[in-house]
Amino acid sequence: MDARIAEMTRLWTLATPLVSGFILSLVRNYQDRDDILQDTAVAVLNSLEKYDKSKPFAGWVIGIAKNQILLHFRKTNKKTILLEPSLAESLQQAFSESSAENNNLDHLAECFKALDPKSKELCKMRYELDMKPASIAEKIEMKANSVAKTLQRIRDELRDCIQRKTKAGFRL
Secondary structure: OOHHHHHHHHHHHHHHHHHHHHHHHHOOOHHHHHHHHHHHHHHHHHOHHHOOOOOOHHHHHHHHHHHHHHHHHHHOOOOOOOOOHHHHHHHHHHHHHHHHHHHHHHHHHHHHHOOOHHHHHHHHHHHHOOOOHHHHHHHHOOOHHHHHHHHHHHHHHHHHHHHHHHHHHOOO
16 A cells, blocks of 8 residues: 555544544534535545645645535535534634644653653642652652752653654644
């Protein structure tokens, strides 16, 4: 299989639940939603060369889905679109932003797994057990200032990892 097609398939699979939700927010009929989702998949495949890899894939696909919704209503002569176009635009924006946030959370989980055991333990104490740096310092026999600085370095490392994965994840 062509590497670009394989990557598009992976990205499409990740984006499908979000795109389906977007379509369903504008189209109440499940059969119409399924038809539009399939038409969107075909349109994405046919437009793959137009995809700007620096932008979130799911946001791009949601834009295509919006066009497919309008096309579907025109083809089926259905006059009832439940929302004003400006509201549809707002929904498109909200779903696009949501896709970026979800992607970052997925990357955070991956990046956290890559941390060394000591860093993971510090994060768990600080963020799962809600311990303050002074309490952590007492427990692991460090100075509170050193704990705070170490946590800052870990956050920086996680942020950099998320940014790398985000950039790498949108290349075709």
